[in-house]
Amino acid sequence: MSSLVFDQKTKNLIRSRISFVAKQLGLQKEEILKHFNHLNKDKLEISEPNHLERFIDHTNLHSHATSKDIKKLCNEAIDYNFYSVCVNSSRVPEAVNNLRGTDVKIASVVGFHLGATSTSTKVNETEFAINSGATEIDMVINVGKLKDLDYKYVLNDIKSIVDCGASTKVILETALLDEIEIIDASILSVLADAHFVKTSTGFSTGGAKSEDIRLMKLVVGEEREVKASGGIRNFNSASEMIQNGATRIGASKGVEIVDQERNPQLRKPKIVIEKPQEKKKKETKQEKKDDPNTKDILYMIGLGATGGFIAGHLLTKLKK
Numbered sequence: 001m002s003s004l005v006f007d008q009k010t011k012n013l014i015r016s017r018i019s020f021v022a023k024q025l026g027l028q029k030e031e032i033l034k035h036f037n038h039l040n041k042d043k044l045e046i047s048e049p050n051h052l053e054r055f056i057d058h059t060n061l062h063s064h065a066t067s068k069d070i071k072k073l074c075n076e077a078i079d080y081n082f083y084s085v086c087v088n089s090s091r092v093p094e095a096v097n098n099l100r101g102t103d104v105k106i107a108s109v110v111g112f113h114l115g116a117t118s119t120s121t122k123v124n125e126t127e128f129a130i131n132s133g134a135t136e137i138d139m140v141i142n143v144g145k146l147k148d149l150d151y152k153y154v155l156n157d158i159k160s161i162v163d164c165g166a167s168t169k170v171i172l173e174t175a176l177l178d179e180i181e182i183i184d185a186s187i188l189s190v191l192a193d194a195h196f197v198k199t200s201t202g203f204s205t206g207g208a209k210s211e212d213i214r215l216m217k218l219v220v221g222e223e224r225e226v227k228a229s230g231g232i233r234n235f236n237s238a239s240e241m242i243q244n245g246a247t248r249i250g251a252s253k254g255v256e257i258v259d260q261e262r263n264p265q266l267r268k269p270k271i272v273i274e275k276p277q278e279k280k281k282k283e284t285k286q287e288k289k290d291d292p293n294t295k296d297i298l299y300m301i302g303l304g305a306t307g308g309f310i311a312g313h314l315l316t317k318l319k320k
């Protein structure tokens with residue numbers, strides 16, 4: 001176990017957001033604060049990045065994924081001993097068949113990937129997935145309602161899924177949110193008693209960032225978990241997420257990630273792109289004039305010209 005230092009500035013920011021969320025929900029700040037006792041700590045315990053296979057939700061959420069693709073996903077999950085497979089709800093029954101007799105778990109996404117379907121539609125999908133054999137639900141929040149500050153809606157949307165009874169991960173779609181929105185959505189997830197907050201669907205404008213993972217972890221504390229997902233393609237990136245507080249990695253590249261952990265030679269070195277030396281910019285006429293060397297030359301020319309003029313003048317006078 002290592003730890004994540006909890007700085008005072010972040011604590012103050014989270015406390016002020018708790019006050020705001022309480023106001024939006026018509027609750028007393030104290031009622032909410034009791035779910036955030038970790039704000040009194042100076043550091044939080046986090047996991048070490050080893051045996052990455054046990055962190056991985058091996059994922060195929062493509063609309064064009066076929067039965068053959070889902071079978072391949074499940075076989076890889078068995079071979080690599082991944083924690084789970086993560087599939088669309090319509091694929092849960094066949095994932096169950098493919099994984100029978102193994103301890104690989106099944107996670108189903110819900111409201112994927114926009115999160116904008118009605119709460120009742122999400123509940124219906126969740127019930128189907130659980131009844132078919134999913135033990136974890138990765139639901140997408142209603143991002144637009146969050147931005148509307150309709151926190152009562154967002155809280156109820158999440159809570160309705162949590163109440164279905166499976167371990168619930170709340171996908172915030174962090175690429176569409178600013179820091180304040182990430183904090184507020186994480187607070188709402190805690191209040192809904194969700195088990196995880198999760199960064200991304202992998203189908204939006206961006207994926208997991210380590211700074212977002214860290215912030216989410218500091219908001220939800222040690223009792224709840226953070227799942228990093230979207231664009232995690234290699235061992236280094238997966239490790240970075242864990243070092244910032246993630247305890248689950250959602251990735252379609254789980255095989256590559258674990259192969260690289262087991263065989264460091266497969267890890268690509270970090271490419272450092274050096275900034276090219278700035279080209280000497282072309283001097284403008286004015287800058288050339290202002291250059292001290294140019295000034296000296298001009299002075300000498302001026303002096304010579306003046307001298308020449310006086311000498312010429314005297315010569316003309318003498319001739320007369």
Ligand SMILES: O=C[C@H](O)COP(=O)(O)O
Pocket residue numbers: 059061086200201202203207229230231232250251252253
């Ligand atoms: O929830 C997991 C994501 O969909 C995975 O995204 P990825 O394909 O970028 O790894």
